[in-house]
Amino acid sequence: MALTDDAIAKIRSMIQSGELPPGARLPPEPQLAAQMGLSRSGVREAVKVLESARVLDVRRGDGTYVTSLAPRLLLEGLGVAVELLRDDTLLEVMEVRRMLEPVATGLAALRMTDADLDELSRILEEMRAAADDAEKLIRFDTAFHHTVVAATGNETLTSLLDGLSSRTVRARVWRGLIEGNSAHQTIDEHHAIYLALRARDQLLAQASALMHVNTSEAWLRRVLAVEPADA
Incomplete structure (x- = not known):
């Protein structure tokens, strides 16, 4: 060695x-x-x-x-590592996401193209149509946030947040939301982010994203609290 x-x-x-x-x-x-x-x-x-x-x-x-x-190559393994983290560390990952994602969303408000915004609108429609389907929601949720962060033009930031927002975390959050009849509320939070981005309002976009990440983190804490420790 x-x-x-x-x-x-x-x-x-x-x-x-x-x-x-x-x-x-x-x-x-x-x-x-x-x-x-x-x-x-x-x-x-x-x-x-x-x-x-x-x-x-x-x-x-x-x-x-x-x-x-390129950052997308060198940081590719981050998502795999996040998938393997235990529950208490997953919550730490959510805290890191809370620090980064709202600021990235605020920056995107200044840099998104009309084509990016049109793509977000399309994804939102798909999310509403799939409100009771966790697997589809995970896919559209991933696409929504990737589109937002990628619009910053910062490949390192995009790669980091793609890795931190792993499929395992998203799956637990969305299944918890559906079981708690709160999926529509969270989709509305995505819509609020979209409206702030469409308005090119940096501060509102950042605040809307922070509210959304807080909702996801709260539901993840609830889901983890009721699961067995080795689940």
């Missing part, structure tokens, strides 16, 4: 320094190992780790390349 860690650190350093920029092809394994003064096995394991992290792209029969290093 120490040799692998050393190899990872050295490859990362080469990328950070610009010696291996995005899209660059790594030297063949024997050459890279000699260049770093490490064993080929350590370099091989390091490449596997960095491939899993989406830092490297191993193309069989062609070579190993540095990826684009």
